[in-house]
Amino acid sequence: MAKKLRKAYVGLIMAFLYAPIVMLILYSFNNSKSRAKWGGFTLKWYRELFADEAIMSALGTTLSIGILAAVISTALGTVGAIALFQMKRRPRQAMLSVVNLPMLNSEVVTGVSLMLLFAMARIQLGYVTLLLSHVAFCVPYVVLSVMPKLRQLDPNLAEAAQDLGATPLQGFFRVILPDIMPGVFSGFIMALTMSIDDFVVSFFTTGSGVSNLSITIYTMAKRGISPKINALSTIIFVCVFVLLIGINLSDLRKDPRSQDKVDKVRIPY
Amino acid sequence: MKRNKALAVPFMLWAAIFIVVPLVMIVWYGVTVEEPIPYTEIVQEDGTTVFQLEDGSVTAVRPQKKTVVSLSNFRRMFEPTYLRLLLRSFKVAIITTLICLLLGYPVALILTGTDFKRPALWLMLLILPMWMNFLLRTYSWMSILENNGILNNWIASLREMLPAFDEWLTSRGVRRRIIFLYNENAVILGMVYNYLSFMIMPIYTVIEKIDKSLLEAAADLGASPVKSFTRVTLPYSIPGVLEGITMVFVPAVTTFVISQLMGGGKVPLIGDIIQNQFGKSSDWHFGATLSLLVMVVVLAFMGALNKIDKDDEPVKEVRIL
Amino acid sequence: MEKILSIKDLRVVFEDGFTALGGVSIDIGKNEFVTLLGPSGCGKTTLLRCIGGFEKPTSGEILYKGENIIPLPPYKRAINTVFQRYALFPHLNVAQNVAFGPDLRGEDKKKTAAEVERMLKLVGLEGFGKRKIASLSGGQQQRVAIARALINKPDVLLLDEPLAALDLKLRREMQLELKRIQRESGITFIFVTHDQEEALTMSDRIAVMRAGQIQQLGTPEDIYNEPQNAFVADFIGESNILTATMLRDRLVRFLGCDFPCVDSGFGENAEVDIVLRPEDVKLKPIADPVANVPEGVVETLLFKGVHYEMKVRVGESVLLVHSTHARAVGTHVKITIMPEDIQVMHKSETSPDVLRKHAERAL
Numbered sequence: 001m002a003k004k005l006r007k008a009y010v011g012l013i014m015a016f017l018y019a020p021i022v023m024l025i026l027y028s029f030n031n032s033k034s035r036a037k038w039g040g041f042t043l044k045w046y047r048e049l050f051a052d053e054a055i056m057s058a059l060g061t062t063l064s065i066g067i068l069a070a071v072i073s074t075a076l077g078t079v080g081a082i083a084l085f086q087m088k089r090r091p092r093q094a095m096l097s098v099v100n101l102p103m104l105n106s107e108v109v110t111g112v113s114l115m116l117l118f119a120m121a122r123i124q125l126g127y128v129t130l131l132l133s134h135v136a137f138c139v140p141y142v143v144l145s146v147m148p149k150l151r152q153l154d155p156n157l158a159e160a161a162q163d164l165g166a167t168p169l170q171g172f173f174r175v176i177l178p179d180i181m182p183g184v185f186s187g188f189i190m191a192l193t194m195s196i197d198d199f200v201v202s203f204f205t206t207g208s209g210v211s212n213l214s215i216t217i218y219t220m221a222k223r224g225i226s227p228k229i230n231a232l233s234t235i236i237f238v239c240v241f242v243l244l245i246g247i248n249l250s251d252l253r254k255d256p257r258s259q260d261k262v263d264k265v266r267i268p269y
Numbered sequence: 270m271k272r273n274k275a276l277a278v279p280f281m282l283w284a285a286i287f288i289v290v291p292l293v294m295i296v297w298y299g300v301t302v303e304e305p306i307p308y309t310e311i312v313q314e315d316g317t318t319v320f321q322l323e324d325g326s327v328t329a330v331r332p333q334k335k336t337v338v339s340l341s342n343f344r345r346m347f348e349p350t351y352l353r354l355l356l357r358s359f360k361v362a363i364i365t366t367l368i369c370l371l372l373g374y375p376v377a378l379i380l381t382g383t384d385f386k387r388p389a390l391w392l393m394l395l396i397l398p399m400w401m402n403f404l405l406r407t408y409s410w411m412s413i414l415e416n417n418g419i420l421n422n423w424i425a426s427l428r429e430m431l432p433a434f435d436e437w438l439t440s441r442g443v444r445r446r447i448i449f450l451y452n453e454n455a456v457i458l459g460m461v462y463n464y465l466s467f468m469i470m471p472i473y474t475v476i477e478k479i480d481k482s483l484l485e486a487a488a489d490l491g492a493s494p495v496k497s498f499t500r501v502t503l504p505y506s507i508p509g510v511l512e513g514i515t516m517v518f519v520p521a522v523t524t525f526v527i528s529q530l531m532g533g534g535k536v537p538l539i540g541d542i543i544q545n546q547f548g549k550s551s552d553w554h555f556g557a558t559l560s561l562l563v564m565v566v567v568l569a570f571m572g573a574l575n576k577i578d579k580d581d582e583p584v585k586e587v588r589i590l
Numbered sequence: 591m592e593k594i595l596s597i598k599d600l601r602v603v604f605e606d607g608f609t610a611l612g613g614v615s616i617d618i619g620k621n622e623f624v625t626l627l628g629p630s631g632c633g634k635t636t637l638l639r640c641i642g643g644f645e646k647p648t649s650g651e652i653l654y655k656g657e658n659i660i661p662l663p664p665y666k667r668a669i670n671t672v673f674q675r676y677a678l679f680p681h682l683n684v685a686q687n688v689a690f691g692p693d694l695r696g697e698d699k700k701k702t703a704a705e706v707e708r709m710l711k712l713v714g715l716e717g718f719g720k721r722k723i724a725s726l727s728g729g730q731q732q733r734v735a736i737a738r739a740l741i742n743k744p745d746v747l748l749l750d751e752p753l754a755a756l757d758l759k760l761r762r763e764m765q766l767e768l769k770r771i772q773r774e775s776g777i778t779f780i781f782v783t784h785d786q787e788e789a790l791t792m793s794d795r796i797a798v799m800r801a802g803q804i805q806q807l808g809t810p811e812d813i814y815n816e817p818q819n820a821f822v823a824d825f826i827g828e829s830n831i832l833t834a835t836m837l838r839d840r841l842v843r844f845l846g847c848d849f850p851c852v853d854s855g856f857g858e859n860a861e862v863d864i865v866l867r868p869e870d871v872k873l874k875p876i877a878d879p880v881a882n883v884p885e886g887v888v889e890t891l892l893f894k895g896v897h898y899e900m901k902v903r904v905g906e907s908v909l910l911v912h913s914t915h916a917r918a919v920g921t922h923v924k925i926t927i928m929p930e931d932i933q934v935m936h937k938s939e940t941s942p943d944v945l946r947k948h949a950e951r952a953l
């Protein structure tokens with residue numbers, strides 16, 4: 001009895017979280033002018049979505065910024081994590097607190113502060129400032145996910161590589177990087193999703209007509225509801241769903257021993 | 270083999286430019302205001318105009334505003350209009366945090382128990398909606414709750430089908446179109462929906478890590494399930510609860526998206542004023558002052574919750590490159 | 591003995607001012623097994639890291655085949671290291687780990703593969719090539735680390751407490767194994783440990799270190815039987831260390847009696863330390879006719895398997911005695927010591943500490 005109640009409670013919370021999404025998906029196929037009434041199945045909102053140049057160009061911006069920001073911040077964050085890791089305790093702690101600031105700070109403050117930075121440097125707000133800002137708030141997350149992997153490293157690993165004849169750079173690429181790769185990869189994924197999902201910082205740091213998906217949705221939603229957005233949500237949700245399931249399945253396949261711990265589903269959070 | 274210090278230089282440079290300088294800018298803008306420079310316009314004999322400043326010097330260019338250090342924006346913050354908004358922001362954020370805690374803690378607790386065969390999978394499903402764009406999530410509620418939205422249409426259909434229900438509603442003075450959106454409750458709903466998972470995640474992680482043998486030991490020592498919860502699980506889960514509180518409270522107190530979409534601009538919060546200062550009203554100095562306030566409050570809040578990152582790595586120095 | 595490595599007055603002072611090595615000199619011969627032995631913080635690992643190239647000495651020379659190698663980075667030294675926690679590359683399998691060095695040098699893949707097999711055979715891991723590092727036991731990982739180093743045909747192999755992480759039984763096995771590999775490969779081993787038993791079992795020569803200095807350098811027999819000072823005597827094996835007076839050549843006074851001994855050259859009435867190994871202290875019944883020897887009372891008796899361990903109080907001092915013959919607690923005994931079993935040592939800076947430690951045993 002108590003068990004059923006507990007399960008029902010979790011079910012209720014799930015329903016709360018999924019109901020709006022299910023509604024969105026359902027109504028994205030709704031052939032009705034008065035949006036909330038069911039008027040039969042249609043794909044016309046999807047056609048209109050793909051025909052909407054503003055949305056498509058925003059999608060392009062989101063993806064290109066996301067990938068560029070993720071690549072740059074992963075490189076910078078990995079190097080940064082290593083630099084921090086090699087510092088002495090005191091300066092390292094000081095630097096870590098500084099690097100963590102953007103994560104602790106609210107997004108509004110980060111957005112505003114970067115906007116003021118660009119204003120001071122007299123850089124016209126646009127694609128470049130958007131990219132720089134995304135790199136700025138993604139790097140701490142990369143550092144955060146690489147750092148634990150560095151802590152787990154055998155302290156003599158780099159020395160062992162050099163001992164066997166590898167130059168420091170060879171040692172890094174042949175030994176250290178492969179070993180911390182899971183951390184680097186999850187840092188990359190985190191940066192990518194943070195960038196794609198970001199609205200607040202983008203809102204303050206873009207300009208000259210450059211607009212990403214979040215900003216476009218914001219402007220559209222303020223004007224009112226459009227079934228095109230429903231269609232967009234559906235596509236994004238399906239992508240995310242497939243991606244996450246895929247990551248977890250490939251994890252299961254990679255590690256045969258995980259059969260006995262199927263519970264360890266990975267959430268790249 | 271010396272530690273490679275060259276590696277740290279570009280990174281520290283980056284941190285300085287993109288973390289430290291921007292924050293310094295906020296402080297600088299926050300404690301300054303722009304003042305017009307007083308001058309007198311003099312039309313000269315040849316028809317050209319020059320401008321004489323207070324100190325007697327003359328210039329051919331019309332004097333612009335000057336930036337002066339002033340704390341007047343801090344005073345402005347405590348004017349009743351703004352103070353009311355500040356207090357409302359905190360009220361809304363605290364209510365949201367409490368609701369998330371009350372809803373989320375049991376979920377985390379149940380998932381770490383034995384009821385579900387694959388709790389991590391369920392957790393993933395709980396987190397999944399978080400991976401959809403935050404604006405789309407908020408938007409989904411708008412399309413349900415708006416005056417001509419899904420919920421109102423369903424209620425209307427119900428009224429058509431069940432006249433008795435319609436009469437009962439009419440007798441109670443319920444309107445044809447119920448206004449769900451554009452009030453504080455809608456804003457709180459939007460926040461709870463968006464941030465609930467932020468509460469569940471850290472609590473789940475902490476409770477899951479509790480050594481199960483502790484609970485067995487408690488049971489062995491004669492503790493009832495309730496006792497072993499209050500004596501073992503609850504105290505051990507406090508760090509997760511604190512983290513969850515921060516992860517909900519911080520975005521809740523500073524958001525302007527939810528208040529604008531769900532509140533329709535009728536429930537402005539501190540985030541909305543900040544956004545306004547950098548948009549329509551365009552008083553960057555006041556906006557910076559408010560941002561500064563938000564920053565101090567948030568960091569103080571986290572400091573109080575002992576959230577500042579603990580450096581748990583070994584003292585020994587390690588070289589990699 | 592052909593010298594391969596010659597270390598001259600090596601000093602290492604860390605950034606914080608700590609002197610890790612205070613002028614160490616040692617010559618190491620070809621195909622020799624030398625152990626650096628000492629408590630933690632004595633500088634033995636620092637010395638090893640200097641030879642490997644991971645630490646820059648403040649001053650001094652490291653001559654390898656007559657050439658100073660201090661300016662060379664680790665990857666240019668024909669010296670390989672087996673690290674304390676092995677430092678195997680977790681993302682590579684056993685064969686890839688072993689082939690790491692040859693692959694870096696761009697050697698022929700087929701030749702390398704054959705060589706890897708040979709090395710794995712040498713360390714007793716035939717057929718383990720495809721295994722993942724994580725699936726190996728501590729002892730097996732140890733062997734992979736050795737194979738990975740040996741495949742580069744170094745002239746000198748440095749081993750930094752390689753057995754510290756293994757359990758006692760495995761450690762014994764690996765001690766013999768290492769000795770065998772060293773003999774068969776003909777490579778010079780420099781081995782760091784804080785375990786005196788390990789050092790005595792394996793080494794051709796032992797350098798006992800303390801506070802950045804070599805206290806004594808010699809064969810295991812030398813070090814055990816003729817420790818040069820109280821610290822070495824105390825560190826190597828169980829012992830009784832007493833302060834004594836060298837009355838004249840071949841006569842020393844301690845525990846209130848005069849003992850003939852074999853040492854000379856300390857002068858007359860000189861303050862010295864003496865070391866008595868517990869098995870060299872003989873107990874006689876109080877009724878024994880032997881005269882002019884100290885008398886004592888048995889205070890404790892413990893059975894230790896091959897022998898009994900007794901503590902015998904003689905006035906202010908307590909002697910540790912190992913004997914196959916048990917004597918009940920409270921028994922009065924006479925104590926005799928053969929002249930050649932008394933090791934006389936000059937007083938050194940460490941004697942006060944060691945003597946205090948031994949005196950505390952009496953309380």
